[in-house]
Amino acid sequence: MDKLEAMQRFVLVAQFGSFTKAADALGLPKSSISSAVQGLEKSLGTRLFHRSTRSITLTQDGETYLPQCQTLLAELDAVGSQFQRNPDDVRGVLRVDMPSRFATTVVIPHLADFIENYPNIRLKISSADYRVDPIKEGIDCVIRVGELDDSSLIARPLTQYRSFNCVSPNYVEKFGIPQTLAELANHKLIEYSHTLGNLDAQFEYMEDGKVKQESMPSNLAVNGTDAYLDACLSGLGIAQIPTIGVENLIEEGLLIMVLPQYEAEPMPVSLLYPSRRQPPKRLIVFMDWLQSIMIKNHKG
Numbered sequence: 001m002d003k004l005e006a007m008q009r010f011v012l013v014a015q016f017g018s019f020t021k022a023a024d025a026l027g028l029p030k031s032s033i034s035s036a037v038q039g040l041e042k043s044l045g046t047r048l049f050h051r052s053t054r055s056i057t058l059t060q061d062g063e064t065y066l067p068q069c070q071t072l073l074a075e076l077d078a079v080g081s082q083f084q085r086n087p088d089d090v091r092g093v094l095r096v097d098m099p100s101r102f103a104t105t106v107v108i109p110h111l112a113d114f115i116e117n118y119p120n121i122r123l124k125i126s127s128a129d130y131r132v133d134p135i136k137e138g139i140d141c142v143i144r145v146g147e148l149d150d151s152s153l154i155a156r157p158l159t160q161y162r163s164f165n166c167v168s169p170n171y172v173e174k175f176g177i178p179q180t181l182a183e184l185a186n187h188k189l190i191e192y193s194h195t196l197g198n199l200d201a202q203f204e205y206m207e208d209g210k211v212k213q214e215s216m217p218s219n220l221a222v223n224g225t226d227a228y229l230d231a232c233l234s235g236l237g238i239a240q241i242p243t244i245g246v247e248n249l250i251e252e253g254l255l256i257m258v259l260p261q262y263e264a265e266p267m268p269v270s271l272l273y274p275s276r277r278q279p280p281k282r283l284i285v286f287m288d289w290l291q292s293i294m295i296k297n298h299k300g
Helices: 003-016 017-028 032-042 060-081 101-115 169-175 182-186 227-231 247-251 281-299
Strands: 049-051 056-060 091-098 121-126 142-145 153-163 163-167 190-192 204-205 210-217 221-224 239-242 267-271
Touching: 003 017, 003 032, 003 060, 017 032, 032 169, 056 060, 091 281, 101 121, 101 227, 101 281, 121 281, 142 281, 153 281, 163 169, 163 247, 190 227, 221 227, 227 239, 267 281
Parallel strands: 091 121, 091 142, 190 221
Antiparallel strands: 049 056, 142 267, 153 267, 163 239, 204 210
16 A cells, blocks of 8 residues: 555544544445554554544644645645546545535525536535534635634635624514614624623624624524524524525515614625645635625625
8 A cells, every 4th residue: 555545544534533434434444444554653653543442532743744644635636636627527525614504595506506517526515503623624615704713724705795683573573673772772682603602792783984882682692503593583682694595584574674774794705725735626616616606696
């Protein structure tokens, strides 16, 4: 077995945290995966994994070696795919992470066209609404809505979404519609936060080009985009929801806009991917396709 193949198997074991799962993913016996990693350890002169009957974890040297392997393998993959010009020649697995609402309202409805154009790309989409580590988990690119954290990833801006302040009709029946910021003290805000921290709930709005906040009562915080929308539809409070995917709900009367003069700051939508000299062709065509979808939606 050559060293590159052993490195690929090592990376897979590290990502799954299991020799058995890595073997299942490759359709190989577990012994072949173990032998590959053991041979790699022997050639390097160090142990890459701590092994026990219950789990395996990377050693300190394994932690150092993993991103180096991932970078090298990605570079080789990109070099091998750079001259693929026929869509049928663009192939391989592409792992993408994105918010669940973005997946259901933007990507999935248009995905048939992409698959038809690139039938040999196998997409694996995760949309669990928690922040993944793309490098550690082997994700090729991630879609993020909102301000970006400092990151070693390369960011490609896609568009910006306005946010509407929304409530449901049954919420209005119980609590009415706030007409001023001062009246928000008598209403409930549904909080959206990845961390579900202990900070007070804040209604965000733009005034004179500046971002401002108004403290509000809240009984509920969620960290998932589907749960956020469902909570609003269920009458649990005011939600500040990106326009994509809610405009039709407003038209159908399932949601009602409130305080339209106090919209939150527009939310940037970005695609991020690991820093590489040359991304693989399948990632390039997916990024270009997604950009075209965003442009059409924005115009619409």
